[in-house]
Amino acid sequence: MFLQFSQLRELYLETAQAVVNAAATATVEDCIVTQGHVLTAGDLLGTLAVEATIHHLDMIVCLPTAPGPSREGLAQVRWCLDGLLGRPAPAQWSDAQYARIATGRTPISQTERAQLGTDVARFPLFG
Numbered sequence: 216m217f218l219q220f221s222q223l224r225e226l227y228l229e230t231a232q233a234v235v236n237a238a239a240t241a242t243v244e245d246c247i248v249t250q251g252h253v254l255t256a257g258d259l260l261g262t263l264a265v266e267a268t269i270h271h272l273d274m275i276v277c278l279p280t281a282p283g284p285s286r287e288g289l290a291q292v293r294w295c296l297d298g299l300l301g302r303p304a305p306a307q308w309s310d311a312q313y314a315r316i317a318t319g320r321t322p323i324s325q326t327e328r329a330q331l332g333t334d335v336a337r338f339p340l341f342g
Contacts, residue, residue, distance in 0.1 A: 234263055264291045269314055299340040305330040318342055
């Protein structure tokens with residue numbers, strides 16, 4: 216989609232600024248139209264937090280000394296993924312591990328497959 220990182224960066228910064236501006240004047244219950252969908256401002260901000268957190272995890276894979284995503288962002292991802300799964304993921308999975316597995320970024324180990332049972336067929340939950 217993008218040939219250069221700078222193109223993606225500029226689009227992301229523009230989009231993020233638009234969301235911040237909209238959020239500053241909206242209540243969490245206000246409806247917002249975006250990309251042909253209508254959702255509340257609260258749901259839009261939650262969705263963008265999930266997206267940003269997952270992409271943060273993507274970016275640090277090759278940067279072992281870079282800080283990881285915030286606990287709050289990872290908690291929002293877990294909440295979203297649990298909702299898609301219809302139940303909580305195994306409690307022993309870290310939020311980052313769950314995010315990587317549930318989005319298809321990390322292969323599911325045999326142990327994790329056993330922990331998921333028949334729900335393993337539903338993975339990835341989204342990509």
